[in-house]
Amino acid sequence: MSQTKQGPNDDRQMPRPPHLPPVAIWAIVLGMALIAAMVVFRVDTWGDRGSGLSPRFEFDVSELVAVDPNLVSHSETAQVPVGMQSVQAIAATSDGRFLVAGDRAVQIFQADGTMAQAFSVPDEPRCLAVAGDDHDFPGRIYVGLASRVEVFDASGQPIATWSEGLDQNTLLTSLAVFEDNVLAADAGNRVVVRWDATGRLLGTIGEPDAQRGIDGFVIPSEHFDIVVPTDGVLRVVNPGAQRIEAFTLDGSPLGHWGEASARIEGFFGCCNPSHLTVLADGRFVTSEKGLPRVKLYSPQGEFESVIAATALLTNRGGGPEIRDEHSSRTFGVAADSTGRVLVLDPNTRQVRIFEPLESGAVGDAG
Amino acid sequence: MADSAPKKDRRGFLNDALRTTSVIALAGAGGFLAGRRSEGEPMVWQLDPDQCIGCGHCATYCVLDVSAVKCVNCFDMCGFCDICTGYFEMNYLALDTAAENQLCPTGAIVRQFIEEKSGQRFYEYTIDVPLCIGCGKCVIGCALMNGSLYLQVEHDRCLDCNECAIAVACPTQAFHRIPASQAEILKRRAEAVLGARGRRMMREAGDDAQSYREGAELLERALTQRRWRQQQRSAPSVSSGSEGTARDA
Numbered sequence: 266m267s268q269t270k271q272g273p274n275d276d277r278q279m280p281r282p283p284h285l286p287p288v289a290i291w292a293i294v295l296g297m298a299l300i301a302a303m304v305v306f307r308v309d310t311w312g313d314r315g316s317g318l319s320p321r322f323e324f325d326v327s328e329l330v331a332v333d334p335n336l337v338s339h340s341e342t343a344q345v346p347v348g349m350q351s352v353q354a355i356a357a358t359s360d361g362r363f364l365v366a367g368d369r370a371v372q373i374f375q376a377d378g379t380m381a382q383a384f385s386v387p388d389e390p391r392c393l394a395v396a397g398d399d400h401d402f403p404g405r406i407y408v409g410l411a412s413r414v415e416v417f418d419a420s421g422q423p424i425a426t427w428s429e430g431l432d433q434n435t436l437l438t439s440l441a442v443f444e445d446n447v448l449a450a451d452a453g454n455r456v457v458v459r460w461d462a463t464g465r466l467l468g469t470i471g472e473p474d475a476q477r478g479i480d481g482f483v484i485p486s487e488h489f490d491i492v493v494p495t496d497g498v499l500r501v502v503n504p505g506a507q508r509i510e511a512f513t514l515d516g517s518p519l520g521h522w523g524e525a526s527a528r529i530e531g532f533f534g535c536c537n538p539s540h541l542t543v544l545a546d547g548r549f550v551t552s553e554k555g556l557p558r559v560k561l562y563s564p565q566g567e568f569e570s571v572i573a574a575t576a577l578l579t580n581r582g583g584g585p586e587i588r589d590e591h592s593s594r595t596f597g598v599a600a601d602s603t604g605r606v607l608v609l610d611p612n613t614r615q616v617r618i619f620e621p622l623e624s625g626a627v628g629d630a631g
Numbered sequence: 632m633a634d635s636a637p638k639k640d641r642r643g644f645l646n647d648a649l650r651t652t653s654v655i656a657l658a659g660a661g662g663f664l665a666g667r668r669s670e671g672e673p674m675v676w677q678l679d680p681d682q683c684i685g686c687g688h689c690a691t692y693c694v695l696d697v698s699a700v701k702c703v704n705c706f707d708m709c710g711f712c713d714i715c716t717g718y719f720e721m722n723y724l725a726l727d728t729a730a731e732n733q734l735c736p737t738g739a740i741v742r743q744f745i746e747e748k749s750g751q752r753f754y755e756y757t758i759d760v761p762l763c764i765g766c767g768k769c770v771i772g773c774a775l776m777n778g779s780l781y782l783q784v785e786h787d788r789c790l791d792c793n794e795c796a797i798a799v800a801c802p803t804q805a806f807h808r809i810p811a812s813q814a815e816i817l818k819r820r821a822e823a824v825l826g827a828r829g830r831r832m833m834r835e836a837g838d839d840a841q842s843y844r845e846g847a848e849l850l851e852r853a854l855t856q857r858r859w860r861q862q863q864r865s866a867p868s869v870s871s872g873s874e875g876t877a878r879d880a
Contacts, residue, residue, distance in 0.1 A: 293872060316686055316691050316766075317690075317691035318687045318766055321736045322690070322736050322766045324734075324771040325721070328721070329721055329722075404815045459832070473749060480750035480751075483870070486710065486776070486777050487712075487776060488638060505749070506749075506750060506751055516878055527722060533775075534776045535710050535713070535776045535777070536777075537711030537714065554776070556775065585771055585774065585775055587684060587685055587774035588681060588682065588683070588803075589818070589819065589820065590779070
């Protein structure tokens with residue numbers, strides 16, 4: 266085998282040695298090296314940002330957070346900032362307005378998001394309800410503090426303080442009004458307290474009673490929501506059982522729906538949903554904590570769709586934020602008479618408004 | 632000249648020696664006592680769980696083979712839930728103790744049935760300390776719900792290095808020097824529930840002196856935490872050696 270020799274002034278192109286691979290192979294090798302480098306930088310647990318632990322030690326919720334866009338039925342159409350440091354509760358009125366409680370105040374907004382009025386409350390509010398037209402006192406505003414209910418007229422003037430049936434263990438987490446009944450969820454005593462429109466105690470609902478088939482409520486954290494739709498049946502979230510239970514207003518159990526599951530159809534973790542509301546057509550809207558998501562269920566409790574996916578509510582692509590001061594707390598929900606779903610975002614301190622998508626449109630899964 | 636200098640007799644010499652020795656002894660004793668007074672309480676490293684993000688650095692940056700940082704469970708915050716997000720994998724196959732269902736890679740959480748009540752089964756979750764490596768995976772899982780699991784430096788194991796390797800690596804500067812008598816840093820929520828339980832125990836103790844004492848101890852534990860947090864707020868960048876953070880040290 267003879268080798269070609271080339272002098273210093275020889276312009277002839279030097280032939281490629283036969284043992285070198287063609288350019289295409291070099292390009293492939295270079296490409297693979299680049300891809301490998303990118304992979305290493307992306308998943309490297311030993312680099313400056315890594316802990317040095319294997320992926321087995323990583324907490325991965327990406328599968329749970331992922332939502333099929335075809336399941337999303339609503340889109341976010343507006344955001345209404347609330348001028349408070351801390352927002353706690355939201356309620357909607359039959360005329361399209363909505364109220365937000367937080368700090369030591371209640372703010373009332375028009376349907377378009379402009380603030381109509383505000384009034385102060387004597388302590389930090391925890392829950393809120395507004396009387397409808399079928400109430401003895403239409404427009405009355407009931408504000409739940411930790412262990413009492415403050416009653417205001419429609420203009421925000423204080424009328425009364427209710428505490429009958431409540432005690433030092435009381436922790437009010439939700440209020441509901443149906444006709445002349447005012448109901449309060451007492452997470453501390455694990456019961457629902459019922460008054461008439463004058464504040465007279467009518468009884469409690471949900472105390473364990475084997476004869477009536479009532480197991481009682483399991484409330485691992487301070488989330489215990491109630492709602493009374495137009496059918497007059499009280500719906501109570503039993504968060505520790507991951508279900509919604511139905512009662513007549515005199516306390517007889519009627520059944521329950523909901524199941525524990527990390528899948529989109531179920532309620533995630535140890536205690537969910539954290540919030541519940543009902544649309545004018547009788548469908549239920551639930552809000553979950555932990556992996557925040559707002560979902561829609563039929564009046565019978567069958568999963569229908571996702572209103573707001575986790576990624577949309579948390580605006581994070583990474584893992585969960587666990588610090589109390591930075592974490593997504595719970596998202597309160599309310600529904601107005603036009604079908605809009607109002608989500609109270611404690612992180613951005615906004616009311617985020619979701620409306621049904623046009624038919625055929627695909628939603629934002631985050 | 633030498634002859635003109637007065638000669639010191641033995642008695643004078645002994646008097647001078649005694650005076651000098653007394654002055655030295657007094658000065659030494661004074662210095663010793665002054666030193667004792669200025670010597671502060673021993674300080675130890677501890678992790679503020681409200682600043683912890685469960686990054687996993689505690690497991691790998693500690694100079695010990697197995698980290699001195701361990702998980703603890705604040706039972707006052709725990710829901711004793713059947714479906715514990717700190718114990719079970721997110722996509723668990725069954726609610727049992729099979730390894731594939733457990734979130735903890737080292738199997739360091741012990742799940743024990745307590746009771747069935749209101750149609751639900753309740754379990755107690757405790758940490759098998761020698762197995763825990765302080766990776767914080769369960770801390771993240773638990774934080775999705777009640778957040779009762781959190782990391783703390785275990786002082787029996789910690790070497791109390793001048794420059795804690797974890798503290799230097801901690802991305803949120805969650806490590807602090809605290810008085811050894813304080814020992815722990817509670818979550819703010821834990822401080823609130825412990826204080827509330829302490830007050831309730833004292834209120835309901837009646838003639839039960841032990842119950843009253845236990846309540847008072849709980850309340851004092853909570854108040855110690857409150858005082859420490861107030862100090863942190865008022866002096867956020869205290870210099871090294873006192874109550875500063877890792878970066879200060």
